[in-house]
Structure formats: structure tokens, C-alpha cells
Amino acid sequence: MSTTTPQGPEGARAHTDDPEYAANLRRATLASSVGSALEYFDFALYGLFSALIFGQLFFSNLPAEFQIVASLASFGVGFIARPLGGLFFGTLGDKLGRKWVLVVTILLMGGATTLIGVLPTFDQIGVWAPVLLTVLRLLQGFGAGAEQAGATVLMAEYAPVKRRGFFSSLPFIGIQLGTLLAAVVFSLMALLPDEVFFGWAWRVPFLASFLLILVALFIRLRLRETPTFVELEKHDQVASRPIREIFTKGLPGVTVGVGLRMAENGGSYMFQTLALAFVAGNFLANPVDRGIATWGVTIGSLIGMATIPLTGHLSDRFGRRAVYRFGAVFMLLYAFPAWWLLSLGNPAIVVAVIAIGIGVAVNTMLGPQCAMLPELFGNRHRYLGVAMAREISAVLAGGLAGVLGAYLLAVSDGDWLLPAIYMGTLALITTASTFLVPETQGRDLLRLEDAVNVSGGEGSDERTAAHEVVGGGR
Numbered sequence: 001m002s003t004t005t006p007q008g009p010e011g012a013r014a015h016t017d018d019p020e021y022a023a024n025l026r027r028a029t030l031a032s033s034v035g036s037a038l039e040y041f042d043f044a045l046y047g048l049f050s051a052l053i054f055g056q057l058f059f060s061n062l063p064a065e066f067q068i069v070a071s072l073a074s075f076g077v078g079f080i081a082r083p084l085g086g087l088f089f090g091t092l093g094d095k096l097g098r099k100w101v102l103v104v105t106i107l108l109m110g111g112a113t114t115l116i117g118v119l120p121t122f123d124q125i126g127v128w129a130p131v132l133l134t135v136l137r138l139l140q141g142f143g144a145g146a147e148q149a150g151a152t153v154l155m156a157e158y159a160p161v162k163r164r165g166f167f168s169s170l171p172f173i174g175i176q177l178g179t180l181l182a183a184v185v186f187s188l189m190a191l192l193p194d195e196v197f198f199g200w201a202w203r204v205p206f207l208a209s210f211l212l213i214l215v216a217l218f219i220r221l222r223l224r225e226t227p228t229f230v231e232l233e234k235h236d237q238v239a240s241r242p243i244r245e246i247f248t249k250g251l252p253g254v255t256v257g258v259g260l261r262m263a264e265n266g267g268s269y270m271f272q273t274l275a276l277a278f279v280a281g282n283f284l285a286n287p288v289d290r291g292i293a294t295w296g297v298t299i300g301s302l303i304g305m306a307t308i309p310l311t312g313h314l315s316d317r318f319g320r321r322a323v324y325r326f327g328a329v330f331m332l333l334y335a336f337p338a339w340w341l342l343s344l345g346n347p348a349i350v351v352a353v354i355a356i357g358i359g360v361a362v363n364t365m366l367g368p369q370c371a372m373l374p375e376l377f378g379n380r381h382r383y384l385g386v387a388m389a390r391e392i393s394a395v396l397a398g399g400l401a402g403v404l405g406a407y408l409l410a411v412s413d414g415d416w417l418l419p420a421i422y423m424g425t426l427a428l429i430t431t432a433s434t435f436l437v438p439e440t441q442g443r444d445l446l447r448l449e450d451a452v453n454v455s456g457g458e459g460s461d462e463r464t465a466a467h468e469v470v471g472g473g474r
């Protein structure tokens with residue numbers, strides 16, 4: 001791979017008609033997309049099963065309403081491991097490069113998911129069943145802690161500057177494909193008789209994820225290192241202590257990044273897991289069939305395959321903040337009518353509410369986020385910065401969304417107002433965060449300082465050591 005094509009401050013990245021650059025861009029897009037599809041197939045699959053059947057399989061000793069709470073707690077515990085995985089692998093990504101970290105994380109995350117398919121249930125081995133499930137969920141979370149951050153950084157560092165929002169969003173179609181695949185698999189399996197579904201059939205999709213691991217591994221082994229990291233190595237600027245940097249110089253960027261993620265990440269898991277548990281569990285007088293409710297996730301994922309690249313493209317034209325803020329405000333206004341409509345228990349309305357929540361409210365923020373988070377951080381600790389912003393927010397938003405929401409529903413006898421207030425609060429935090437972050441559109445990714453630390457703004461005359469060494473990054 002050529003190392004003479006890093007981007008400059010005016011957006012002069014390698015020309016997309018350069019065959020070598022175009023080939024590397026295709027490899028990066030494919031490697032990121034397949035990894036994203038696998039990660040979100042794993043997480044969406046686990047989320048659906050934890051919301052709808054894992055309570056009966058692994059927590060059958062508890063009352064019915066608290067089986068869901070315990071099951072979603074096992075889902076949430078994986079988020080505890082994600083910041084630790086992000087810290088560990090993010091440090092390696094900034095010291096050793098993006099490629100090999102992405103190879104290791106896909107193996108760890110996918111391997112844990114496959115092993116869930118061979119776990120015995122509570123009826124077979126008692127309390128050891130939920131213990132083993134939790135251990136595998138922790139390993140899954142540890143690997144996932146840097147997987148999506150790595151894919152985000154990889155794509156942003158390869159993408160042409162003027163179209164970075166669009167190109168960075170393309171691998172996140174893999175998120176929708178993974179979620180879509182998980183939802184379709186679950187919907188089809190829900191058609192099986194309960195004795196078959198709960199007996200052995202639930203194991204099949206977890207075991208089948210091994211095939212996705214092999215595909216992702218093959219693609220990533222053929223990947224080349226990103227131009228921006230190559231520049232760091234060439235000029236001996238690789239951070240020796242990225243952890244120290246990220247918790248000193250990088251802390252403002254991490255804090256803002258966490259705020260930006262609260263509504264997107266928390267809202268995603270509330271619509272994908274908590275909403276399903278609410279409408280298909282014991283909270284409504286007439287629960288909606290779990291197979292029908294899951295179609296909301298399926299349709300939402302299909303919508304997301306359009307809204308993510310569209311909003312990524314719009315962020316290239318109108319700026320990251322404006323598009324992101326639109327999505328956050330939309331969720332803020334949507335939260336209360338959405339949960340009230342879910343409480344009606346009408347199957348068609350349930351499907352529509354979940355589909356719009358995922359496809360529009362959540363993914364309108366995800367589109368610009370794909371480029372915005374990498375642009376927030378300097379080149380020396382970008383991987384770790386994105387990982388920390390993503391995974392700390394994953395604990396505070398996504399990890400708590402299911403278990404806290406289920407607990408609020410359990411103690412309030414299914415009052416829809418409490419999860420609506422919860423979702424509205426997350427959206428309010430993200431809306432406020434869009435006023436705290438600088439505009440990052442077109443930022444030079446060779447810069448060593450974080451965007452939030454540039455007092456003079458992106459139009460100032462300030463230049464980093466990287467620019468001085470490489471002639472302005474051209």
C-alpha cells in the first residue's frame with residue numbers, strides 16, 4: 001500500500017481513481033462491514049433471545065416477571081466488559097495498528113457467541129447455566145469493546161475527506177444487516193412448536209455464527225494498515241502511553257462522545273429489547289405475539305440501510321452537528337407517543353413504532369456519528385478515544401436500557417410512562433451534547449490534537465507536528 005496519500009487540511013486525500021487506493025478502500029469497507037454485521041448479529045440475536053426466551057431457559061427458578069429482568073441483566077452485563085475491552089484493545093490499536101486488533105476481536109467475540117449455542121440450560125445444570133451464560137456474555141462484550149471502534153476508525157482513515165461522512169457510514173449498513181438477519185432468524189424460528197424451539201432449535205443461530213467468523217477472518221487477514229497510522233509509524237509519532245493521553249488530553253473528547261451516544265445507543269437497545277419484552281411479555285393485558293413484534297426490528301433495519309448512508313451523505317453537505325441534532329430532537333419528540341402507542345398492544349402499531357424508532361430516530365444519529373467520533377480525536381490516540389467514547393456510553397446507555405427499563409416496568413406494573421421518560425432523558429442529554437461539540441466535518445485526521453481542544457477552531461493557523469513533518473498532510 002502506498003504511504004504517500006494521507007489527507008491534508010483542505011481535504012486532498014488520495015484520488016479515488018487511483019487503482020491501489022480504490023482497492024484498499026474496497027477492502028476496508030468490506031472488512032468493516034462484515035465485522036459490523038457479525039457483531040450486531042451476535043448482539044441483536046442475544047438481545048432478542050434475552051428479551052423473549054432466555055428467561056425461561058436460564059432463569060426458570062424466578063417468577064415470570066423477574067425472569068425477564070434477570071435475562072436482560074445478563075444481556076446488560078456484557079456492556080460492563082466493553083469499556084475494559086475498549087481500553088485493552090484500543091491501546092493496542094494505537095500502538096500496534098488497526099488491522100491485527102480487528103483480527104483478534106472478531107475471533108474473541110464470535111467464539112463466545114458460538115459457545116452460547118452449546119450451553120446447558122437451568123433445568124439441566126441448575127445455577128451453573130446462568131453463570132456460564134454470563135461468563136460468555138462478558139467475553140463477547142470484551143471482544144466487542146474495540147470491534148466497532150476499530151471498524152469506525154479504519155473506515156474514517158481510509159475514506160476520501162469530502163465524502164468521509166458517506167463512506168464512513170457504509171460499513172454501518174453491516175449493523176443493519178446483522179440486526180436484520182438476527183430478526184429474520186428469530187421470526188422464522190418463532191414459527192416452530194415451543195417444544196422444538198425451546199428444546200434445541202434456539203441453539204442453531206448461535207452455532208451458525210461460526211461461519212461468519214471464518215468469512216470475516218479471511219477478509220481481515222487481507223487488509224492493509226490505514227494511511228494515517230502508517231504516517232505515525234514513518235515519523236516515529238506512535239503514542240507510547242495512549243492510556244495516559246486519553247485520560248488527560250483526550251478526556252474532553254471522550255466526555256462529549258459519551259453524551260452524543262446516549263440517545264443513539266440507549267434508544268437502539270430500548271427499541272430492540274425492552275420494547276419487545278414490554279409488548280410480548282406479561283406487562284400488557286393482551287400481549288403481542290413475539291414473532292410479529294420482531295418484525296418491527298426487521299423493518300427498522302431495512303429502513304436503516306437507507307437512512308444511515310443518507311444521513312452520512314447529508315453530514316458531508318450540512319455538517320455533522322446539524323444532522324446529529326435533528327436525530328436527537330426527533331427521538332426526544334418521539335419517545336412519549338411511541339411508548340404510549342406500544343402500550344395499546346395493537347400488533348400493526350407495535351411493528352410501525354419499533355420500525356420508525358430504529359430506522360429513523362436511532363439511525364439518523366448513527367449516520368453522521370460514523371465520521372464524527374473519529375474526527376473528534378487526534379491521530380495518536382484515535383482508536384482508544386473512539387473506543388472509550390463508544391463503550392462507556394454503551395454501559396451508561398445500552399447496558400442499563402434493558403435491565404433498568406425492565407425493572408421500572410416490573411415495579412410499576414407495566415406503566416409505559418417510565419420508559420418514555422427514560423428514553424426522553426437520553427435524547428435530551430444527546431441534544432445538549434450537540435451544542436458542546438465543535439463541527440468536525442472535513443477535519444484533517446493527521447492532526448495530533450483533539451477537535452475539542454483546538455481553541456482557534458479548525459480554521460486557525462495552528463498546525464501539529466505531523467503537518468510540519470509531512471508538508472501539511474498532503
